[in-house]
Amino acid sequence: MSSEKETVEKKTEDSKPSSAQAPEKPIPTKKPTPTKTSPKEEVELPAFEKGIADKIIENFGEKTTLTFVKPDRVGIKVTREAIHEVAEFARDVLNYDHVDSVAGVDYPADKEIEVVYHLSSYTDPTLDRQILELATRAQREDDPIPGNDATKLPSLRDIFYSVEFHEREVFEMLGVYFEGHPDNRRLLLPEDWADLPPLRKDFRNKGR
Amino acid sequence: MLKDLITPQNANVFVGKLGDILEKAIDKPLGYAINWGRIWSLWPVHIETACCSVEFGAASSPRYDVERFGIIEAFGSLRQCDLVVVQGTITRKMAPRLRLVYDQMPEPKYVIAMGACAITGGLYFDSYNVLPGIDGILPVDVYVPGCPPRPETLIQGCMLLQEKIKRMKARKFV
Amino acid sequence: MSTPTLPPGLAIQKADERIMTLNVGPQHPGSGHMRIVVQIDGDYIVACDPDPGYVHRGEEKMAEYRNYVLNIPHLERPVIHDSCNILYPYVLGVEELLGLEITERAKYVRVIAAELNRCVYTMYWLAIYGIFLGHSTMFMWPAGDRELLIDLLEKMTGARVTHSYFIPGGIRNDLPANFEDVCLRQVNYFEKRIKEYADVFYDNPILISRTEKTGVLSREDAIRLGTTGSVLRASGVDYDVRKKEPYDVYDELDFQTNVMKSGDSYARSRIPWLDMMESCRIIRDALQKMPKSGSVRVKLKPNPKGGIDSVYKRIESGRGALGCYIVSDKKPEPYRVKLSVPSFRNLIALPHLLIGEKLGNMPSIYWSLNYWPVEADR
Numbered sequence: 030m031s032s033e034k035e036t037v038e039k040k041t042e043d044s045k046p047s048s049a050q051a052p053e054k055p056i057p058t059k060k061p062t063p064t065k066t067s068p069k070e071e072v073e074l075p076a077f078e079k080g081i082a083d084k085i086i087e088n089f090g091e092k093t094t095l096t097f098v099k100p101d102r103v104g105i106k107v108t109r110e111a112i113h114e115v116a117e118f119a120r121d122v123l124n125y126d127h128v129d130s131v132a133g134v135d136y137p138a139d140k141e142i143e144v145v146y147h148l149s150s151y152t153d154p155t156l157d158r159q160i161l162e163l164a165t166r167a168q169r170e171d172d173p174i175p176g177n178d179a180t181k182l183p184s185l186r187d188i189f190y191s192v193e194f195h196e197r198e199v200f201e202m203l204g205v206y207f208e209g210h211p212d213n214r215r216l217l218l219p220e221d222w223a224d225l226p227p228l229r230k231d232f233r234n235k236g237r
Numbered sequence: 238m239l240k241d242l243i244t245p246q247n248a249n250v251f252v253g254k255l256g257d258i259l260e261k262a263i264d265k266p267l268g269y270a271i272n273w274g275r276i277w278s279l280w281p282v283h284i285e286t287a288c289c290s291v292e293f294g295a296a297s298s299p300r301y302d303v304e305r306f307g308i309i310e311a312f313g314s315l316r317q318c319d320l321v322v323v324q325g326t327i328t329r330k331m332a333p334r335l336r337l338v339y340d341q342m343p344e345p346k347y348v349i350a351m352g353a354c355a356i357t358g359g360l361y362f363d364s365y366n367v368l369p370g371i372d373g374i375l376p377v378d379v380y381v382p383g384c385p386p387r388p389e390t391l392i393q394g395c396m397l398l399q400e401k402i403k404r405m406k407a408r409k410f411v
Numbered sequence: 412m413s414t415p416t417l418p419p420g421l422a423i424q425k426a427d428e429r430i431m432t433l434n435v436g437p438q439h440p441g442s443g444h445m446r447i448v449v450q451i452d453g454d455y456i457v458a459c460d461p462d463p464g465y466v467h468r469g470e471e472k473m474a475e476y477r478n479y480v481l482n483i484p485h486l487e488r489p490v491i492h493d494s495c496n497i498l499y500p501y502v503l504g505v506e507e508l509l510g511l512e513i514t515e516r517a518k519y520v521r522v523i524a525a526e527l528n529r530c531v532y533t534m535y536w537l538a539i540y541g542i543f544l545g546h547s548t549m550f551m552w553p554a555g556d557r558e559l560l561i562d563l564l565e566k567m568t569g570a571r572v573t574h575s576y577f578i579p580g581g582i583r584n585d586l587p588a589n590f591e592d593v594c595l596r597q598v599n600y601f602e603k604r605i606k607e608y609a610d611v612f613y614d615n616p617i618l619i620s621r622t623e624k625t626g627v628l629s630r631e632d633a634i635r636l637g638t639t640g641s642v643l644r645a646s647g648v649d650y651d652v653r654k655k656e657p658y659d660v661y662d663e664l665d666f667q668t669n670v671m672k673s674g675d676s677y678a679r680s681r682i683p684w685l686d687m688m689e690s691c692r693i694i695r696d697a698l699q700k701m702p703k704s705g706s707v708r709v710k711l712k713p714n715p716k717g718g719i720d721s722v723y724k725r726i727e728s729g730r731g732a733l734g735c736y737i738v739s740d741k742k743p744e745p746y747r748v749k750l751s752v753p754s755f756r757n758l759i760a761l762p763h764l765l766i767g768e769k770l771g772n773m774p775s776i777y778w779s780l781n782y783w784p785v786e787a788d789r
Contacts, residue, residue: 101656102723104721126635127634127635127636127637128637129637129725129732129734129751129756130723130734130736130749132736132747132749132751134738134746134747135747145736147723147734147736147751151634151643151648151650152634157650157655157656158655158656160723160725162723189637190635190636190637190759191635191636191637191756191759192637194755194758194759198755202471216463216464217463217464217467217788217789218330218464218467219328219329219330219366219464220330221329224365227365227366227469227472228472228747232472234363234364234469234472234473234476235363235365236362236363237363237476282438283438284437284438285437285443285444286444286465286466287444287466287468287785288466288488288489288490288491290444291491291492291535291572292571294535294538294554295558297550297554298538298551298554298555298557298558299551299555300555300558315438326468328464328465328466328467328468330464330465330467331437331444331465331466334437334438334465338438360484360485360488361468361469361485363473363476364468364469364472365469365472366467366468367468367469384573385491385572385573387571
């Protein structure tokens with residue numbers, strides 16, 4: 030977490046989250062947590078997106094948590110164990126056929142690293158506008174040995190072939206090892222990189 | 238008299254001295270001609286290092302047409318090139334390759350650092366993977382500032398390099 | 412059949428002894444800023460391992476140290492000749508985080524700038540494609556004609572390539588006086604010019620023989636590999652973010668997407684050219700429908716405090732769908748910015764297409780993927 034100077038964190042949260050928000054998480058305090066509200070406008074939840082979210086929640090129960098439903102965007106948090114089957118469900122039942130982006134986000138306060146898959150579909154015309162965000166979290170170690178520590182997640186490459194290079198990027202940038210990925214090698218960083226994975230929050234750029 | 242001076246013992250020394258004398262003798266009348274030849278046939282290596290290569294490409298386009306100043310478009314092998322235009326950011330992964338390319342080129346060779354990134358790191362001064370300028374790895378002849386430099390600036394840089402070559406001692410590299 | 416008797420001194424080599432590893436790049440006229448390690452058996456490529464990262468500058472890490480507005484100049488550097496489009500999703504995302512609604516005129520100006528920039532990008536890409544195929548005329552023509560549109564963008568924004576024109580809340584400055592007429596004239600001339608490329612390039616039998624039926628990407632593979640943009644549309648998938656998820660005013664403008672079925676290098680090189688004509692249509696339409704006066708900039712609201720928020724926005728750039736994922740913890744600096752760039756997404760198709768092809772076809776296949784290495788490395 031960045032320790033910037035002039036940021037004054039006010040504890041006053043926006044106390045008017047949309048009433049229809051499904052599982053309202055406790056209001057986040059100072060530490061960033063994955064909870065997510067759509068507080069801006071008090072609109073009804075879009076029905077189609079709600080339907081997609083409900084399908085996943087019904088099938089997987091407590092393994093999944095709804096984080097937000099916005100127009101064209103659905104965010105689901107999935108446990109580490111269930112990410113593989115949820116992704117398979119999204120591909121086979123919900124017709125999402127490729128991954129737009131895989132983003133890793135470091136949360137040192139929670140001792141976790143979140144990996145967010147943005148799923149989208151080319152084949153199903155009803156899903157043209159839709160992006161499904163599957164977020165899962167891996168355990169974070171303060172002293173990382175990329176590939177040989179507990180920061181591991183199951184790879185989705187056998188379900189979505191398109192994640193191949195994205196997962197390699199997350200591996201080198203955050204040190205998340207993807208189990209089952211056939212080619213977990215370095216991609217963008219120089220061959221002699223021996224520092225922390227650079228997108229972790231405890232890695233500081235020079236002079237910053 | 239010459240026959241007395243050159244003995245089998247000092248022949249090598251004498252030939253070495255003769256080389257020096259010859260170089261000095263050639264430099265005055267022929268150095269200008271040698272440099273003139275170098276000025277109008279500068280061949281850049283085709284190595285693109287970052288986004289300034291877009292403006293490098295634009296400099297060869299019909300509107301700017303850098304070829305009329307004797308800088309030829311980047312084609313061909315580095316063994317026949319004598320100019321490296323470092324087109325922008327040098328990352329830590331690219332730096333050894335750039336040095337390798339420079340080392341493989343025959344003498345004489347010149348370096349133009351194009352863009353703020355190649356000069357000081359530019360916008361990427363605090364990035365973890367970018368060198369703060371290429372001075373640490375290559376001897377730079379001309380710096381062309383800008384982010385990215387306009388093609389006119391690049392052409393001016395090339396002309397400055399030609400001016401510099403004109404004043405160089407030709408024998409430095411003979 | 413029995414093995415043929417060979418003259419003395421000759422022997423048939425075993426397959427694994429014949430295979431040779433070849434490094435293409437980074438210093439190579441056919442590779443750009445990346446290295447492609449290929450293994451060849453005679454003239455045929457049997458394995459391919461792209462090695463990008465030569466221009467990895469850590470943009471995403473740098474974005475965590477600068478505030479939302481200061482991030483604009485360095486986030487457009489990955490594709491300086493398409494700088495409006497690469498900023499577009501970031502700016503849209505910041506606007507959604509702040510809950511801003513920009514003015515109608517600003518939306519139209521943005522669309523005009525983005526379409527002009529798409530043409531500028533595609534013309535550069537086409538020029539380099541000409542070089543890769545040894546077609547010097549095809550370098551000179553597009554490289555010269557793109558200066559027309561660069562002039563227009565320079566009038567709009569003040570810079571040749573790095574515009575920094577889109578900001579959260581609209582655009583940086585209004586159009587100059589009399590811009591509409593100049594723009595219309597230049598775009599009409601530009602369209603007339605690019606139609607002539609058919610004669611010299613796209614109907615050229617040499618080009619057709621070099622690109623047709625090489626590097627064929629089937630429809631199923633294009634979807635499975637998650638390719639995007641012209642690569643996807645050349646394989647018969649009609650997916651354009653401008654149509655499917657219209658942002659700003661694209662839903663009010665009149666244009667169509669171009670789709671080809673063959674999925675080979677020729678189709679991939681033709682689609683961007685056809686898209687440029689659609690861009691001209693969009694610009695003309697937008698100039699007509701644009702409100703003639705009005706504000707182009709909305710004042711930024713203060714950052715809402717507390718909690719963590721995220722947004723994923725995508726647009727169609729010159730290369731394909733470009734997404735931006737912003738995580739904000741309501742501080743002046745973003746918590747995480749992730750650019751999901753089309754070049755990086757299309758890179759996965761490169762080993763898939765090259766294996767089984769002749770080495771001589773490598774430049775035409777590689778550059779037909781609409782790949783810009785600086786963007787892929789970020």
